[in-house]
Amino acid sequence: MTTSAFTGIKAGLVAALATLPGLDGAAYANRLRPLQSTKSKAVVVRMSRAVAVEQVLGKWDWSTPIEVECYGRATAAGTDPADLVDPLLCDVWAALMAPALLTALAPLGVSALSLSPQIEWDFAEGETAMASAVISLMVQHRTGINSLTA
Amino acid sequence: MSAAAFAALEDRLNRSAIARVQNAVANFGAADVGVIFDDATMQAQVGGMGMASPTPTIQLPTESVPYGAVGTLVTVTDRGVARNYVVTMDEPDGSGWSRLALEVAA
Numbered sequence: 001m002t003t004s005a006f007t008g009i010k011a012g013l014v015a016a017l018a019t020l021p022g023l024d025g026a027a028y029a030n031r032l033r034p035l036q037s038t039k040s041k042a043v044v045v046r047m048s049r050a051v052a053v054e055q056v057l058g059k060w061d062w063s064t065p066i067e068v069e070c071y072g073r074a075t076a077a078g079t080d081p082a083d084l085v086d087p088l089l090c091d092v093w094a095a096l097m098a099p100a101l102l103t104a105l106a107p108l109g110v111s112a113l114s115l116s117p118q119i120e121w122d123f124a125e126g127e128t129a130m131a132s133a134v135i136s137l138m139v140q141h142r143t144g145i146n147s148l149t150a
Numbered sequence: 151m152s153a154a155a156f157a158a159l160e161d162r163l164n165r166s167a168i169a170r171v172q173n174a175v176a177n178f179g180a181a182d183v184g185v186i187f188d189d190a191t192m193q194a195q196v197g198g199m200g201m202a203s204p205t206p207t208i209q210l211p212t213e214s215v216p217y218g219a220v221g222t223l224v225t226v227t228d229r230g231v232a233r234n235y236v237v238t239m240d241e242p243d244g245s246g247w248s249r250l251a252l253e254v255a256a
Contacts, residue, residue: 031199032199034194034199035199037202067198073201075254124194124195125194130201132196
């Protein structure tokens, strides 16, 4: 079965983030079901909309934005929710900017990874405080003009 | 009926009601008081996915709520299991009944 470059890139990002310390493998792709209350941290890689231009004859040069959502949950009362997600946010940012990730995704036609200088935080309270921080990764990659593979 | 008499009647009614409908006991550091404990799961709208979390609350007669309850520790014993919480919100409804929102204590 043929898979598109988009699916491969998404899977590569999830695989890279799943190994982050303290995440216990809680890295998901395009998940909509809320994180269960037994999980304290998670990352979600979310695809939205991709646009291409034909800069080279017979090739599409894609700009594919991917949202990366970081989630954290406190274990007890009295914690600033922003502090919960901050270490994970730092780790995710560093992992996405690591040269090794670009090297790993290069076979999928990826030529550049860049993070938008923007972070969106959300907060909530239940049994304990919860927080999310969302960043946006722009993936530049090339496919053939007659297929969605690199 | 005077306001004081009405308030006394209201307190008596609420004490009688909680004695019949309580499903847990709470202790703010003194005597146990009967409460209605609810720990329903909600889905917090954070990020694109959201997070599920229990939202523990207790309901009890306002006269059983200690003065300045917010920030105090309360132990709730539900079905034989005791757990410590911090009161994060005190919502008296004006008719002698209060709802306290709780967070898990450290």
